[in-house]
Amino acid sequence: MKKIISLILIVLAGFTIMSCNSTSNEFIIKEKTLKSAKIDDAYRVYYEIFVGAFSDSDADGMGDLQGIVNRFDYLNDGLDDSGKSLGIEGIWLMPIMPSPSYHKYDVTNYMEIDSKYGSLEDFESLTELANSRNVNIIIDLVLNHTSNQHPWFKAAKQAIIDNDLDNKYIGYYTLVKADQKESGKKYYPFAGDYYYEGNFSSSMPELNLDNEDLRAEIIEIVSFWYEKGVSGFRLDAAKYPYLYEEEKNIEFWKWFVSECKKIKPDTYIVGEVWSGDSLIAPYYEPFSNFDFGMSGIDGAITQTAKQFDDVNNYVDYLNRYRNMIETVNPNAILTPFISNHDMDRAAGYLSLTDYEMQMAANLYLLTYGNPFIYYGEEIGMKGSRSTEMTDANRRLAMLWGDGDTVTDPIGTTYNPENQTNGTVASQLLEESSLYNHYKKLLMIRKANPEIARGKYTALDFAGYNTFGGFLTTYNDVTLGIFHNTGSTELTIKLSDFTDFEFLTVRAFAGSGIAELNGDNLVIAPFTSVILK
Numbered sequence: 001m002k003k004i005i006s007l008i009l010i011v012l013a014g015f016t017i018m019s020c021n022s023t024s025n026e027f028i029i030k031e032k033t034l035k036s037a038k039i040d041d042a043y044r045v046y047y048e049i050f051v052g053a054f055s056d057s058d059a060d061g062m063g064d065l066q067g068i069v070n071r072f073d074y075l076n077d078g079l080d081d082s083g084k085s086l087g088i089e090g091i092w093l094m095p096i097m098p099s100p101s102y103h104k105y106d107v108t109n110y111m112e113i114d115s116k117y118g119s120l121e122d123f124e125s126l127t128e129l130a131n132s133r134n135v136n137i138i139i140d141l142v143l144n145h146t147s148n149q150h151p152w153f154k155a156a157k158q159a160i161i162d163n164d165l166d167n168k169y170i171g172y173y174t175l176v177k178a179d180q181k182e183s184g185k186k187y188y189p190f191a192g193d194y195y196y197e198g199n200f201s202s203s204m205p206e207l208n209l210d211n212e213d214l215r216a217e218i219i220e221i222v223s224f225w226y227e228k229g230v231s232g233f234r235l236d237a238a239k240y241p242y243l244y245e246e247e248k249n250i251e252f253w254k255w256f257v258s259e260c261k262k263i264k265p266d267t268y269i270v271g272e273v274w275s276g277d278s279l280i281a282p283y284y285e286p287f288s289n290f291d292f293g294m295s296g297i298d299g300a301i302t303q304t305a306k307q308f309d310d311v312n313n314y315v316d317y318l319n320r321y322r323n324m325i326e327t328v329n330p331n332a333i334l335t336p337f338i339s340n341h342d343m344d345r346a347a348g349y350l351s352l353t354d355y356e357m358q359m360a361a362n363l364y365l366l367t368y369g370n371p372f373i374y375y376g377e378e379i380g381m382k383g384s385r386s387t388e389m390t391d392a393n394r395r396l397a398m399l400w401g402d403g404d405t406v407t408d409p410i411g412t413t414y415n416p417e418n419q420t421n422g423t424v425a426s427q428l429l430e431e432s433s434l435y436n437h438y439k440k441l442l443m444i445r446k447a448n449p450e451i452a453r454g455k456y457t458a459l460d461f462a463g464y465n466t467f468g469g470f471l472t473t474y475n476d477v478t479l480g481i482f483h484n485t486g487s488t489e490l491t492i493k494l495s496d497f498t499d500f501e502f503l504t505v506r507a508f509a510g511s512g513i514a515e516l517n518g519d520n521l522v523i524a525p526f527t528s529v530i531l532k
Protein backbone atom coordinates (compact mmCIF):
# COMPACT_ATOMS: atom_id res chain seq x y z
CA MET A 1 0.00 0.00 0.00
CA LYS A 2 2.76 2.41 0.99
CA LYS A 3 4.40 1.64 -2.33
CA ILE A 4 1.25 2.46 -4.28
CA ILE A 5 0.74 5.75 -2.44
CA SER A 6 4.29 6.85 -3.06
CA LEU A 7 3.91 5.84 -6.70
CA ILE A 8 0.80 8.02 -6.97
CA LEU A 9 2.65 10.88 -5.29
CA ILE A 10 5.51 10.55 -7.73
CA VAL A 11 3.15 10.55 -10.69
CA LEU A 12 1.33 13.61 -9.34
CA ALA A 13 4.62 15.31 -8.72
CA GLY A 14 5.48 14.89 -12.37
CA PHE A 15 2.64 17.16 -13.44
CA THR A 16 2.57 20.91 -13.28
CA ILE A 17 -0.05 22.28 -10.99
CA MET A 18 -1.08 25.79 -11.86
CA SER A 19 -3.34 28.13 -10.05
CA CYS A 20 -4.79 31.13 -11.82
CA ASN A 21 -5.68 34.45 -10.37
CA SER A 22 -8.14 35.70 -12.96
CA THR A 23 -7.92 39.34 -11.92
CA SER A 24 -4.21 39.57 -12.62
CA ASN A 25 -3.69 36.91 -15.26
CA GLU A 26 -0.83 35.88 -13.09
CA PHE A 27 -0.04 32.21 -13.02
CA ILE A 28 1.87 30.75 -10.18
CA ILE A 29 3.62 27.58 -10.99
CA LYS A 30 4.02 25.01 -8.31
CA GLU A 31 6.30 22.53 -9.87
CA LYS A 32 8.06 19.50 -8.55
CA THR A 33 10.08 17.83 -11.21
CA LEU A 34 10.71 14.14 -10.71
CA LYS A 35 13.73 13.79 -8.51
CA SER A 36 14.83 10.81 -10.57
CA ALA A 37 15.08 12.79 -13.81
CA LYS A 38 18.74 13.44 -14.46
CA ILE A 39 19.25 17.11 -15.21
CA ASP A 40 22.50 18.46 -16.60
CA ASP A 41 23.75 20.73 -13.82
CA ALA A 42 25.94 22.86 -16.10
CA TYR A 43 22.94 24.89 -17.27
CA ARG A 44 22.24 27.79 -14.95
CA VAL A 45 20.96 31.34 -14.80
CA TYR A 46 23.80 33.59 -13.64
CA TYR A 47 23.65 37.00 -11.99
CA GLU A 48 26.48 39.51 -12.45
CA ILE A 49 27.36 41.54 -9.35
CA PHE A 50 29.55 44.61 -9.03
CA VAL A 51 30.36 44.00 -5.37
CA GLY A 52 31.10 47.63 -4.49
CA ALA A 53 27.66 48.77 -5.64
CA PHE A 54 25.49 45.86 -4.51
CA SER A 55 24.92 45.87 -0.77
CA ASP A 56 26.78 47.41 2.16
CA SER A 57 26.97 45.43 5.41
CA ASP A 58 28.94 47.87 7.58
CA ALA A 59 27.54 51.28 6.68
CA ASP A 60 30.74 52.62 5.12
CA GLY A 61 28.91 53.19 1.82
CA MET A 62 30.89 50.52 -0.01
CA GLY A 63 29.21 47.31 -1.09
CA ASP A 64 30.99 44.24 0.27
CA LEU A 65 31.00 40.44 0.38
CA GLN A 66 29.07 40.30 3.64
CA GLY A 67 26.46 42.46 1.91
CA ILE A 68 25.96 39.69 -0.65
CA VAL A 69 25.67 37.14 2.17
CA ASN A 70 23.04 39.36 3.81
CA ARG A 71 21.13 39.59 0.51
CA PHE A 72 21.42 35.95 -0.41
CA ASP A 73 17.77 35.14 0.21
CA TYR A 74 16.88 37.77 -2.38
CA LEU A 75 19.05 35.94 -4.92
CA ASN A 76 18.29 32.37 -3.91
CA ASP A 77 16.72 31.34 -0.61
CA GLY A 78 17.34 27.66 -1.24
CA LEU A 79 13.63 26.90 -1.47
CA ASP A 80 12.38 26.03 -4.94
CA ASP A 81 8.84 27.19 -4.40
CA SER A 82 8.88 29.84 -1.68
CA GLY A 83 8.08 32.44 -4.34
CA LYS A 84 10.16 34.92 -2.35
CA SER A 85 13.44 34.71 -4.16
CA LEU A 86 14.71 35.54 -7.63
CA GLY A 87 16.04 32.01 -8.01
CA ILE A 88 19.37 32.60 -9.74
CA GLU A 89 21.66 29.55 -9.92
CA GLY A 90 25.05 31.17 -10.33
CA ILE A 91 26.81 34.43 -9.53
CA TRP A 92 29.55 36.20 -11.42
CA LEU A 93 31.45 38.47 -9.06
CA MET A 94 33.25 41.30 -10.83
CA PRO A 95 36.86 41.63 -9.58
CA ILE A 96 37.27 41.14 -5.84
CA MET A 97 41.07 41.20 -5.63
CA PRO A 98 43.03 44.17 -4.24
CA SER A 99 43.25 47.02 -6.73
CA PRO A 100 43.77 50.78 -6.68
CA SER A 101 40.77 51.44 -8.97
CA TYR A 102 37.09 51.45 -8.06
CA HIS A 103 36.32 48.81 -10.73
CA LYS A 104 39.29 46.59 -9.77
CA TYR A 105 40.16 45.37 -13.27
CA ASP A 106 43.81 46.14 -12.41
CA VAL A 107 44.94 43.71 -9.77
CA THR A 108 47.78 44.16 -7.25
CA ASN A 109 47.44 40.74 -5.57
CA TYR A 110 45.79 37.73 -7.20
CA MET A 111 45.37 35.79 -3.96
CA GLU A 112 43.65 38.22 -1.62
CA ILE A 113 40.36 40.09 -1.23
CA ASP A 114 40.33 43.86 -1.57
CA SER A 115 39.98 45.12 1.99
CA LYS A 116 37.15 47.47 0.91
CA TYR A 117 35.11 44.34 0.10
CA GLY A 118 36.07 42.33 3.19
CA SER A 119 38.34 39.40 3.88
CA LEU A 120 39.09 35.91 2.65
CA GLU A 121 36.99 34.66 5.57
CA ASP A 122 34.05 36.69 4.24
CA PHE A 123 34.61 35.18 0.83
CA GLU A 124 34.63 31.65 2.23
CA SER A 125 31.40 32.38 4.12
CA LEU A 126 29.88 33.49 0.83
CA THR A 127 30.97 30.46 -1.18
CA GLU A 128 29.92 28.14 1.63
CA LEU A 129 26.44 29.67 1.70
CA ALA A 130 26.21 29.67 -2.09
CA ASN A 131 27.32 26.08 -2.43
CA SER A 132 24.84 24.99 0.26
CA ARG A 133 22.11 26.43 -1.98
CA ASN A 134 23.55 24.97 -5.17
CA VAL A 135 24.52 28.40 -6.45
CA ASN A 136 27.81 28.51 -8.35
CA ILE A 137 30.17 31.39 -7.73
CA ILE A 138 32.48 32.39 -10.55
CA ILE A 139 34.92 35.27 -10.17
CA ASP A 140 36.42 37.69 -12.63
CA LEU A 141 39.97 36.74 -13.49
CA VAL A 142 42.05 39.41 -15.21
CA LEU A 143 45.10 37.74 -16.69
CA ASN A 144 45.91 40.01 -19.62
CA HIS A 145 47.35 42.71 -17.39
CA THR A 146 48.06 43.66 -13.80
CA SER A 147 47.97 47.02 -12.08
CA ASN A 148 51.12 49.10 -12.51
CA GLN A 149 51.12 48.98 -8.69
CA HIS A 150 51.50 45.18 -8.68
CA PRO A 151 54.68 44.06 -6.83
CA TRP A 152 55.68 42.05 -9.93
CA PHE A 153 55.67 45.19 -12.05
CA LYS A 154 57.54 47.21 -9.43
CA ALA A 155 60.13 44.43 -9.04
CA ALA A 156 60.63 44.23 -12.79
CA LYS A 157 61.15 47.96 -13.01
CA GLN A 158 63.60 48.00 -10.10
CA ALA A 159 65.50 45.08 -11.63
CA ILE A 160 66.02 46.98 -14.86
CA ILE A 161 67.12 50.08 -12.97
CA ASP A 162 69.57 47.90 -11.01
CA ASN A 163 70.71 46.18 -14.21
CA ASP A 164 69.62 42.88 -12.63
CA LEU A 165 68.53 41.50 -15.98
CA ASP A 166 68.21 37.90 -14.75
CA ASN A 167 65.42 38.91 -12.37
CA LYS A 168 62.45 36.66 -13.14
CA TYR A 169 59.83 39.43 -12.92
CA ILE A 170 61.23 41.16 -15.98
CA GLY A 171 59.97 38.20 -17.98
CA TYR A 172 56.45 38.56 -16.57
CA TYR A 173 55.67 41.59 -18.73
CA THR A 174 55.65 42.29 -22.45
CA LEU A 175 58.62 44.65 -22.52
CA VAL A 176 60.11 45.85 -25.78
CA LYS A 177 62.77 48.25 -27.01
CA ALA A 178 61.77 51.17 -29.20
CA ASP A 179 62.47 49.32 -32.46
CA GLN A 180 60.42 46.29 -31.34
CA LYS A 181 57.13 48.12 -30.93
CA GLU A 182 54.37 46.54 -33.00
CA SER A 183 51.81 48.61 -34.83
CA GLY A 184 48.30 48.58 -33.42
CA LYS A 185 49.57 48.14 -29.86
CA LYS A 186 50.07 50.77 -27.21
CA TYR A 187 53.34 51.15 -25.29
CA TYR A 188 54.57 53.30 -22.44
CA PRO A 189 58.11 54.06 -21.24
CA PHE A 190 59.20 51.63 -18.51
CA ALA A 191 62.79 51.82 -17.29
CA GLY A 192 66.11 51.99 -19.09
CA ASP A 193 65.32 51.87 -22.79
CA TYR A 194 62.36 49.54 -22.30
CA TYR A 195 58.69 50.11 -23.03
CA TYR A 196 55.77 48.08 -21.72
CA GLU A 197 52.65 47.12 -23.63
CA GLY A 198 49.39 48.55 -22.21
CA ASN A 199 46.53 48.33 -24.64
CA PHE A 200 43.90 49.35 -22.10
CA SER A 201 45.77 52.00 -20.17
CA SER A 202 49.19 52.98 -18.89
CA SER A 203 48.11 51.72 -15.46
CA MET A 204 47.44 48.23 -16.88
CA PRO A 205 50.76 46.73 -18.06
CA GLU A 206 50.24 43.55 -20.09
CA LEU A 207 51.56 40.24 -18.88
CA ASN A 208 53.80 37.98 -20.94
CA LEU A 209 51.78 34.78 -20.81
CA ASP A 210 54.52 32.80 -22.57
CA ASN A 211 56.58 33.04 -19.39
CA GLU A 212 56.82 29.69 -17.60
CA ASP A 213 57.22 31.19 -14.12
CA LEU A 214 54.12 33.31 -14.69
CA ARG A 215 52.19 30.28 -15.88
CA ALA A 216 53.17 28.50 -12.66
CA GLU A 217 51.79 31.50 -10.73
CA ILE A 218 48.54 31.24 -12.70
CA ILE A 219 48.14 27.59 -11.72
CA GLU A 220 48.72 28.59 -8.11
CA ILE A 221 46.15 31.39 -8.40
CA VAL A 222 43.37 29.23 -9.82
CA SER A 223 44.12 26.46 -7.29
CA PHE A 224 43.82 29.02 -4.53
CA TRP A 225 40.36 30.19 -5.64
CA TYR A 226 39.01 26.70 -6.30
CA GLU A 227 40.12 25.88 -2.78
CA LYS A 228 38.12 28.92 -1.59
CA GLY A 229 35.00 27.48 -3.18
CA VAL A 230 34.63 29.02 -6.64
CA SER A 231 33.09 26.99 -9.45
CA GLY A 232 35.05 28.74 -12.14
CA PHE A 233 36.03 32.00 -13.73
CA ARG A 234 34.86 34.78 -16.00
CA LEU A 235 37.86 35.59 -18.14
CA ASP A 236 38.33 39.28 -18.72
CA ALA A 237 39.59 40.53 -22.09
CA ALA A 238 39.99 37.03 -23.47
CA LYS A 239 41.13 38.17 -26.92
CA TYR A 240 43.90 40.38 -25.53
CA PRO A 241 46.59 38.02 -24.18
CA TYR A 242 48.25 37.96 -27.59
CA LEU A 243 46.56 40.87 -29.30
CA TYR A 244 45.54 40.12 -32.91
CA GLU A 245 46.93 36.58 -32.60
CA GLU A 246 43.81 34.52 -32.31
CA GLU A 247 45.49 31.14 -32.58
CA LYS A 248 47.98 31.94 -29.84
CA ASN A 249 45.17 33.20 -27.62
CA ILE A 250 43.20 30.02 -28.10
CA GLU A 251 46.30 27.89 -27.44
CA PHE A 252 46.89 29.81 -24.22
CA TRP A 253 43.30 29.42 -23.07
CA LYS A 254 43.30 25.71 -23.91
CA TRP A 255 46.31 25.36 -21.65
CA PHE A 256 44.55 27.43 -18.98
CA VAL A 257 41.33 25.40 -19.11
CA SER A 258 43.19 22.10 -19.06
CA GLU A 259 45.01 23.23 -15.89
CA CYS A 260 41.71 24.30 -14.32
CA LYS A 261 40.09 20.98 -15.18
CA LYS A 262 42.92 19.10 -13.51
CA ILE A 263 41.77 20.79 -10.30
CA LYS A 264 38.01 20.94 -10.94
CA PRO A 265 36.86 18.75 -13.83
CA ASP A 266 33.35 20.26 -13.90
CA THR A 267 34.50 23.87 -13.74
CA TYR A 268 32.52 26.51 -15.61
CA ILE A 269 34.55 29.09 -17.50
CA VAL A 270 33.13 31.88 -19.62
CA GLY A 271 35.16 34.30 -21.69
CA GLU A 272 34.78 37.91 -22.71
CA VAL A 273 35.55 38.14 -26.41
CA TRP A 274 33.86 41.37 -27.35
CA SER A 275 33.70 40.89 -31.10
CA GLY A 276 31.43 39.88 -33.93
CA ASP A 277 29.88 36.42 -33.87
CA SER A 278 32.33 34.80 -36.28
CA LEU A 279 35.30 36.09 -34.27
CA ILE A 280 33.82 34.81 -31.02
CA ALA A 281 33.10 31.34 -32.43
CA PRO A 282 36.66 29.90 -32.35
CA TYR A 283 36.95 30.80 -28.66
CA TYR A 284 34.24 28.24 -27.95
CA GLU A 285 36.93 25.61 -28.34
CA PRO A 286 38.37 26.29 -24.86
CA PHE A 287 35.27 27.67 -23.08
CA SER A 288 31.87 29.30 -23.36
CA ASN A 289 31.66 32.95 -24.35
CA PHE A 290 29.32 35.82 -23.87
CA ASP A 291 27.22 36.23 -27.01
CA PHE A 292 27.78 39.91 -27.65
CA GLY A 293 25.76 39.86 -30.86
CA MET A 294 22.61 39.40 -28.80
CA SER A 295 23.42 42.18 -26.35
CA GLY A 296 23.25 45.94 -26.25
CA ILE A 297 20.95 48.42 -27.88
CA ASP A 298 21.71 47.10 -31.39
CA GLY A 299 21.73 43.44 -30.35
CA ALA A 300 19.31 40.77 -31.51
CA ILE A 301 17.37 40.62 -28.21
CA THR A 302 16.61 44.34 -28.07
CA GLN A 303 15.93 44.67 -31.79
CA THR A 304 13.38 41.88 -31.55
CA ALA A 305 11.82 43.10 -28.31
CA LYS A 306 11.34 46.56 -29.84
CA GLN A 307 9.77 44.95 -32.93
CA PHE A 308 12.46 46.46 -35.15
CA ASP A 309 13.15 42.91 -36.25
CA ASP A 310 10.95 39.89 -36.98
CA VAL A 311 10.91 37.36 -34.13
CA ASN A 312 11.44 34.65 -36.77
CA ASN A 313 14.78 36.29 -37.56
CA TYR A 314 15.68 36.03 -33.88
CA VAL A 315 14.78 32.34 -33.92
CA ASP A 316 16.91 31.88 -37.05
CA TYR A 317 19.74 33.80 -35.48
CA LEU A 318 19.74 31.65 -32.33
CA ASN A 319 19.61 28.55 -34.46
CA ARG A 320 22.54 29.60 -36.63
CA TYR A 321 24.49 30.79 -33.62
CA ARG A 322 24.07 27.51 -31.83
CA ASN A 323 25.03 25.50 -34.90
CA MET A 324 28.08 27.71 -35.33
CA ILE A 325 29.37 27.26 -31.79
CA GLU A 326 28.51 23.55 -31.59
CA THR A 327 30.50 22.98 -34.77
CA VAL A 328 33.50 24.40 -32.91
CA ASN A 329 32.71 22.53 -29.69
CA PRO A 330 29.85 20.04 -29.25
CA ASN A 331 29.69 20.96 -25.55
CA ALA A 332 29.44 24.69 -26.17
CA ILE A 333 26.85 26.50 -24.08
CA LEU A 334 25.21 29.65 -25.42
CA THR A 335 25.59 32.64 -23.08
CA PRO A 336 22.93 35.24 -23.86
CA PHE A 337 22.61 38.53 -21.99
CA ILE A 338 21.12 41.97 -22.58
CA SER A 339 23.76 44.16 -21.00
CA ASN A 340 26.73 44.11 -18.62
CA HIS A 341 28.88 46.57 -16.69
CA ASP A 342 30.47 47.89 -19.89
CA MET A 343 27.16 48.82 -21.51
CA ASP A 344 24.34 51.24 -20.96
CA ARG A 345 21.64 49.59 -18.89
CA ALA A 346 18.80 48.07 -20.92
CA ALA A 347 15.94 49.81 -19.09
CA GLY A 348 17.24 53.08 -20.55
CA TYR A 349 16.18 52.01 -24.04
CA LEU A 350 13.63 49.25 -23.37
CA SER A 351 10.32 50.48 -21.98
CA LEU A 352 8.60 48.65 -19.13
CA THR A 353 5.21 50.18 -19.82
CA ASP A 354 5.35 49.05 -23.46
CA TYR A 355 6.48 45.56 -22.38
CA GLU A 356 9.76 45.86 -24.29
CA MET A 357 11.82 45.05 -21.23
CA GLN A 358 9.61 42.09 -20.34
CA MET A 359 9.78 40.73 -23.89
CA ALA A 360 13.56 41.11 -23.98
CA ALA A 361 13.69 39.08 -20.76
CA ASN A 362 11.40 36.44 -22.27
CA LEU A 363 13.51 36.23 -25.42
CA TYR A 364 16.76 35.48 -23.63
CA LEU A 365 15.59 33.78 -20.43
CA LEU A 366 13.26 31.36 -22.22
CA THR A 367 16.00 29.98 -24.39
CA TYR A 368 18.83 27.47 -24.44
CA GLY A 369 22.04 28.08 -22.53
CA ASN A 370 23.32 30.02 -19.53
CA PRO A 371 21.80 33.51 -19.51
CA PHE A 372 23.42 36.26 -17.42
CA ILE A 373 21.34 38.92 -15.63
CA TYR A 374 23.19 42.14 -14.76
CA TYR A 375 22.34 43.16 -11.17
CA GLY A 376 19.45 45.61 -11.12
CA GLU A 377 18.26 44.60 -14.60
CA GLU A 378 15.45 42.69 -12.89
CA ILE A 379 14.06 45.92 -11.44
CA GLY A 380 14.67 48.01 -14.57
CA MET A 381 17.49 50.05 -13.09
CA LYS A 382 18.84 52.61 -15.50
CA GLY A 383 22.33 53.95 -15.98
CA SER A 384 24.18 55.15 -19.05
CA ARG A 385 27.53 56.64 -19.85
CA SER A 386 25.79 59.69 -21.30
CA THR A 387 27.75 62.80 -22.25
CA GLU A 388 30.16 62.51 -19.34
CA MET A 389 31.36 59.19 -20.82
CA THR A 390 31.76 57.62 -17.41
CA ASP A 391 31.38 53.87 -17.01
CA ALA A 392 30.58 54.40 -13.33
CA ASN A 393 27.08 55.42 -14.46
CA ARG A 394 26.60 51.87 -15.70
CA ARG A 395 27.55 50.47 -12.29
CA LEU A 396 25.30 52.39 -9.92
CA ALA A 397 24.29 51.34 -6.43
CA MET A 398 21.56 48.72 -6.36
CA LEU A 399 18.18 50.32 -5.69
CA TRP A 400 17.05 48.31 -2.67
CA GLY A 401 14.72 50.98 -1.36
CA ASP A 402 15.02 49.63 2.17
CA GLY A 403 17.79 51.73 3.66
CA ASP A 404 20.81 49.82 2.35
CA THR A 405 23.75 52.19 2.86
CA VAL A 406 25.49 51.27 -0.40
CA THR A 407 26.43 54.34 -2.47
CA ASP A 408 27.23 54.96 -6.13
CA PRO A 409 30.84 54.43 -7.23
CA ILE A 410 33.33 57.27 -7.61
CA GLY A 411 32.84 59.22 -10.82
CA THR A 412 29.08 58.81 -11.04
CA THR A 413 27.21 61.65 -12.72
CA TYR A 414 23.88 59.94 -13.33
CA ASN A 415 20.79 61.90 -12.33
CA PRO A 416 18.89 59.76 -9.79
CA GLU A 417 15.63 61.35 -10.93
CA ASN A 418 15.92 59.24 -14.10
CA GLN A 419 15.32 56.12 -12.00
CA THR A 420 11.59 55.83 -12.58
CA ASN A 421 11.06 52.08 -12.38
CA GLY A 422 11.06 51.68 -8.62
CA THR A 423 13.16 49.75 -6.16
CA VAL A 424 13.40 46.17 -4.99
CA ALA A 425 11.23 47.08 -2.00
CA SER A 426 8.50 48.65 -4.16
CA GLN A 427 8.58 45.90 -6.79
CA LEU A 428 8.34 43.07 -4.28
CA LEU A 429 4.93 44.44 -3.34
CA GLU A 430 3.68 44.95 -6.88
CA GLU A 431 2.44 41.79 -8.55
CA SER A 432 2.97 43.04 -12.11
CA SER A 433 6.46 44.38 -11.42
CA LEU A 434 9.46 43.59 -13.58
CA TYR A 435 11.03 41.86 -10.57
CA ASN A 436 8.07 39.48 -10.37
CA HIS A 437 8.26 38.94 -14.12
CA TYR A 438 11.92 37.91 -13.86
CA LYS A 439 11.20 35.71 -10.87
CA LYS A 440 8.43 33.99 -12.80
CA LEU A 441 10.65 33.43 -15.85
CA LEU A 442 13.26 31.78 -13.65
CA MET A 443 10.61 29.57 -12.05
CA ILE A 444 9.35 28.57 -15.50
CA ARG A 445 12.90 27.83 -16.56
CA LYS A 446 13.59 25.71 -13.52
CA ALA A 447 10.28 23.84 -13.85
CA ASN A 448 10.98 23.06 -17.50
CA PRO A 449 14.57 21.82 -17.87
CA GLU A 450 13.96 21.38 -21.60
CA ILE A 451 14.22 25.17 -22.08
CA ALA A 452 17.86 25.44 -21.03
CA ARG A 453 19.06 22.04 -22.16
CA GLY A 454 17.00 20.85 -25.08
CA LYS A 455 17.79 20.20 -28.70
CA TYR A 456 16.03 23.01 -30.52
CA THR A 457 14.12 22.93 -33.78
CA ALA A 458 13.36 26.34 -35.22
CA LEU A 459 9.86 26.67 -36.66
CA ASP A 460 9.12 29.04 -39.50
CA PHE A 461 5.94 31.01 -38.92
CA ALA A 462 5.83 32.42 -42.43
CA GLY A 463 3.48 35.37 -42.70
CA TYR A 464 4.00 36.46 -39.09
CA ASN A 465 6.44 39.16 -38.02
CA THR A 466 5.70 39.18 -34.32
CA PHE A 467 5.15 35.48 -33.68
CA GLY A 468 7.77 32.78 -33.65
CA GLY A 469 9.49 30.08 -31.67
CA PHE A 470 11.02 26.67 -31.25
CA LEU A 471 10.42 23.10 -30.34
CA THR A 472 12.86 21.87 -27.73
CA THR A 473 13.46 18.23 -26.78
CA TYR A 474 15.34 16.97 -23.74
CA ASN A 475 15.16 13.54 -22.06
CA ASP A 476 12.42 12.60 -24.55
CA VAL A 477 10.16 15.49 -23.53
CA THR A 478 9.26 18.05 -26.18
CA LEU A 479 8.07 21.57 -25.43
CA GLY A 480 7.14 24.49 -27.63
CA ILE A 481 8.48 27.96 -26.76
CA PHE A 482 6.58 30.71 -28.55
CA HIS A 483 6.73 34.50 -28.41
CA ASN A 484 4.23 37.13 -29.45
CA THR A 485 6.35 40.28 -29.55
CA GLY A 486 3.55 42.36 -31.06
CA SER A 487 0.83 44.59 -29.66
CA THR A 488 -2.16 42.49 -30.80
CA GLU A 489 -3.61 39.22 -29.61
CA LEU A 490 -2.95 36.41 -32.08
CA THR A 491 -4.66 33.10 -32.84
CA ILE A 492 -2.20 30.68 -34.41
CA LYS A 493 -3.23 27.38 -35.96
CA LEU A 494 -0.19 25.44 -34.84
CA SER A 495 -0.83 22.42 -37.09
CA ASP A 496 -0.12 24.66 -40.08
CA PHE A 497 3.47 24.98 -38.88
CA THR A 498 4.37 21.78 -37.03
CA ASP A 499 3.30 18.15 -36.86
CA PHE A 500 3.92 18.12 -33.15
CA GLU A 501 0.68 18.06 -31.14
CA PHE A 502 0.62 20.12 -27.99
CA LEU A 503 -1.75 19.14 -25.20
CA THR A 504 -1.26 21.70 -22.46
CA VAL A 505 -0.08 25.18 -21.63
CA ARG A 506 2.81 24.76 -19.21
CA ALA A 507 3.30 28.44 -18.47
CA PHE A 508 3.14 31.89 -19.95
CA ALA A 509 4.61 35.28 -19.13
CA GLY A 510 3.90 38.74 -20.44
CA SER A 511 1.04 41.21 -20.68
CA GLY A 512 -1.70 38.59 -20.72
CA ILE A 513 -2.60 34.95 -21.04
CA ALA A 514 -2.17 32.16 -23.55
CA GLU A 515 -4.69 29.38 -24.17
CA LEU A 516 -4.76 26.26 -26.27
CA ASN A 517 -8.09 25.49 -27.98
CA GLY A 518 -7.48 22.29 -29.89
CA ASP A 519 -4.53 23.18 -32.09
CA ASN A 520 -5.30 26.89 -31.96
CA LEU A 521 -3.02 28.91 -29.71
CA VAL A 522 -4.56 32.16 -28.53
CA ILE A 523 -1.84 34.40 -27.17
CA ALA A 524 -2.06 37.89 -25.70
CA PRO A 525 0.13 40.75 -26.91
CA PHE A 526 3.70 40.85 -25.58
CA THR A 527 3.45 37.35 -24.18
CA SER A 528 5.48 34.16 -24.38
CA VAL A 529 4.17 30.67 -23.79
CA ILE A 530 5.56 27.23 -23.04
CA LEU A 531 3.44 24.41 -24.51
CA LYS A 532 3.71 20.70 -23.93
Ligand SMILES: [Ca+2]
Pocket: 056, 057, 058, 059, 060, 061, 062, 063, 064, 116
Ligand atom coordinates in the same frame (compact mmCIF):
# COMPACT_ATOMS: atom_id res chain seq x y z
CA1 LIG B 1 30.91 48.15 3.28
Ligand SMILES: [Ca+2]
Pocket: 144, 206, 207, 240, 241, 242, 243
Ligand atom coordinates in the same frame (compact mmCIF):
# COMPACT_ATOMS: atom_id res chain seq x y z
CA1 LIG C 1 48.15 41.15 -23.94
